[in-house]
Amino acid sequence: xxxxxxxxxxxxxxxxxxxxxxxxxxxxxxxxxxxxxxxxxxxxxxxxxxxxxxxxxxxxxxxxxxxxxxxxxxxxxxxxxxxxxxxxxxxxxxxxxxxxxxxxxxxxxxxxxxxx
Numbered sequence: 001x002x003x004x005x006x007x008x009x010x011x012x013x014x015x016x017x018x019x020x021x022x023x024x025x026x027x028x029x030x031x032x033x034x035x036x037x038x039x040x041x042x043x044x045x046x047x048x049x050x051x052x053x054x055x056x057x058x059x060x061x062x063x064x065x066x067x068x069x070x071x072x073x074x075x076x077x078x079x080x081x082x083x084x085x086x087x088x089x090x091x092x093x094x095x096x097x098x099x100x101x102x103x104x105x106x107x108x109x110x111x112x113x114x115x116x
Contacts, residue, residue: 010049014042 017038063069 006053017042
């Protein structure tokens with residue numbers, strides 16, 4: 001999702017530059033020279049962005065593989081497992097209580113039906 005936003009920003013940035021160049025009132029030779037220079041600058045800018053993206057990617061991978069983050073993931077996993085165990089116990093208890101209550105209701109209804 002964040003990559004799309006980044007690429008949209010780059011796309012609109014480049015679109016804006018292109019529109020500005022094409023709508024500027026300049027002679028053909030001068031315009032072609034500027035387009036050529038802009039192309040070179042944009043190519044260099046693209047290389048800089050790609051290098052920055054590679055650096056960010058490696059930094060993120062390094063961070064995710066760090067002991068601290070792995071410990072956080074493990075603690076989160078343990079907490080979720082504990083939560084599930086507790087929830088399962090409570091559900092079983094609730095289920096047993098509901099079953100007892102249902103049996104009591106059936107018994108009371110049966111007694112009332114027999115009396116009539």
